[in-house]
Amino acid sequence: MYICLCNGLSDTRIQAAIDAGASRTHDVYAACGCRAQCGCCTATILGLLRAPATAAEGSAGAA
Structure with missing residues (x-):
């Protein structure tokens, strides 16, 4: 999917x-x-940048 059309x-x-x-x-x-x-x-790129950190924090908190 295209994120940046420009x-x-x-x-x-x-x-x-x-x-x-x-x-x-x-x-x-x-x-x-x-x-x-x-x-x-x-904003979409920022979301993609932050997604791995959020997922890692969530799994670290579950341990």
Whole structure:
């Protein structure tokens, strides 16, 4: 699914950047070789960036 229409970034490409170590939206754009254009996708990218940390915190609390 496309997350960023301006740069043609899909969720899988963004997730690959996150898996490679991107920790900020700027890092995601840089890893994909682009920059934010209109900014509509930044909230979604932030959500993807925060999702793994939230999942890890939830599983750590259950132990």
